[in-house]
Amino acid sequence: YNKIILQNKNYSSAINGSRVALEKLKISTRKVIAEQQKADVSTRILGGSFAVLRSKMLLFNFALGLGIRQIGRLVGEASKVQAMETAFNTLSGATENSSIALRKLIDATDGTMTSFDLFQQANNAMILGVTKNSDEMAEMFDIAQRLGRALGRDTASSVESLVTGIGRQSRLMLDNIGIIVKSEEAYEAFAKANGTTADKLTDAEKKQAFFNATMESARAKVSALGAETLTSQDVFDQFSASMSNLASAFGSFMSGGLEPLISGFTSLANSASNSFKGLTETELETT
Numbered sequence: 001y002n003k004i005i006l007q008n009k010n011y012s013s014a015i016n017g018s019r020v021a022l023e024k025l026k027i028s029t030r031k032v033i034a035e036q037q038k039a040d041v042s043t044r045i046l047g048g049s050f051a052v053l054r055s056k057m058l059l060f061n062f063a064l065g066l067g068i069r070q071i072g073r074l075v076g077e078a079s080k081v082q083a084m085e086t087a088f089n090t091l092s093g094a095t096e097n098s099s100i101a102l103r104k105l106i107d108a109t110d111g112t113m114t115s116f117d118l119f120q121q122a123n124n125a126m127i128l129g130v131t132k133n134s135d136e137m138a139e140m141f142d143i144a145q146r147l148g149r150a151l152g153r154d155t156a157s158s159v160e161s162l163v164t165g166i167g168r169q170s171r172l173m174l175d176n177i178g179i180i181v182k183s184e185e186a187y188e189a190f191a192k193a194n195g196t197t198a199d200k201l202t203d204a205e206k207k208q209a210f211f212n213a214t215m216e217s218a219r220a221k222v223s224a225l226g227a228e229t230l231t232s233q234d235v236f237d238q239f240s241a242s243m244s245n246l247a248s249a250f251g252s253f254m255s256g257g258l259e260p261l262i263s264g265f266t267s268l269a270n271s272a273s274n275s276f277k278g279l280t281e282t283e284l285e286t287t
Contacts, residue, residue, distance in 0.1 A: 073251075074247050074248070074250055077248050078248045078249070079251075081116045081119065081248045081252075082252065085102075085119055087123050088101070088122055092133075098119075101122070102115060104134045104135070105118045105138055105141055106118065107138070108138035108139070108142040109145050110145070110238065111238045111241055111242065112145065112154075112155040112238055113141075114156075114240075114248075115244075115245050116248070117156045117159075121141070121159045121163055122137055124164065124167070125140070125163045128163065130163055130166050130167045140159070140166075140215075141155075143162065143215075143222050144158040144159040144177060145159065147162075147177040147179070147218065147221060147222065147225075148161070149233075151176075155234075155237060161173045161174065161176040162179070166211050169206075169210045171183075174214060178221060179214060179218055179221065181213050181217055185213070186210050186212070187201055189213065190206075190208065190212060191209075
């Protein structure tokens, strides 16, 4: 009996001890749950903060990238204009100041063509051997603009049609601005005026004969149009050309400051490429 009583006491003590341990466990569990809830709240707040920060960084990177791309585009356009101007000076033999020649062409086309397009067509005229001075170019560009306007064409494409049409003796190109010239008749007229025959004309003389006939026909057609009057389309073309020239001028201004930076990034990119290439080759050799 005494042994049974002792065992009951031990059992009761064990139960009481377990009860105390369980209470301690419950208290600890409640503390853990409370801390976890606080952590969850903090995590949500922190996650929201990171989300806002990430959004702002993405917007910043987008804006920065857009600005760099835009500036890069403007610098690229300015570089193209400078290249065209350099080519103009080379083709003209530096006998004429490019800025003066450009001003003549701008006045001839009433400011409806960009500097790039003017230099491009001037270079085209000299390469094709159509003309070699800005005064003849100015007359041609003015005639092309007026004839093209009468047919609903923009100035740039009209000038290209006249220059290329004369240079390549292309009736199809000249037909774009309403000029019809028959090369054989032009050769005959030129030969007769110079006391020779058409079959004895050189290529240079044939080109001159075609040029004379084309310009004669073009002048006659322009005279029939009467006094020049700018249309609303010309006004919009002037605005478009002015904005394009402004962008090129800004790009030219920015290029001076960006060139060292671009050169530095180019060197850095080349160095990184060489490093990765070296690592790849080393890995292949090891393999």
